[in-house]
Amino acid sequence: MKIAIGNDHAGTEYKNTIVAYLEKEGHQVTNYGTNTNDSVDYPDFVHPVATDVENNAVDFGIIICGSGNGANMTANKHQKVRSALCWTKEITALARQHNDANILSIPARFTSEPQALEMVKTFLATPFEGGRHQLRVDKIACS
Known part of the structure; x- marks a missing residue:
């Protein structure tokens, strides 16, 4: 799989x-x-990740900042991006299953490195369920 990752100063160790x-x-x-x-x-490091996801240059993106919020908001400015701010592996699984999230946003100051790694593993292993969720995902993008 091809994965783009971006982080600010709060997420350097997590990224590594x-x-x-x-x-x-x-x-x-x-x-x-x-x-x-x-x-x-953080936008300087998040926009390139979101651009790669938007252009299908990668399969998924992972972004990390202190709260995860700024990075998440930045990524979601891109039309084909569905970035999900997650802080547990359960929320991460739902973001993939129900929302077809293609970027995982991790809040470094509110999760431990082991939690973040479990979220990454869950994100990559969890498929989108489609079905009734596809209709909702189709309504997310504005054009």
């Missing part, structure tokens, strides 16, 4: 843990995130 896991599992990862803990602006 997630990338190491993804690469060990054989996924191709494009890292758009910062590699330091110096303060940066």
Whole structure:
């Protein structure tokens, strides 16, 4: 699978843990995130992830910032993106099953690294259920 990842300064360690896991599992990862803990602006690292998802250059995106909110709002400005802010693996599963989320937004200051890794595993392993959910997903995009 091809996965794009982006993070601000609050998510650097999380990103490093997630990338190491993804690469060990054989996924191709494009890292758009910062590699330091110096303060940066999350949109600079989220827009490239969302653009890759929107253009089908990757299968999924993962974005990480302190609360997850700013990154999530930024990603969802892109028409073909359905970014989900998640803080448990159960919410992550529902975001994939019911909303066909294609970007996972992780709040680094409100989850532990092990929780974040479990969310990534759940996100990648959970299929979209389609059916009645497809009708709702089709109504999300404005054109």
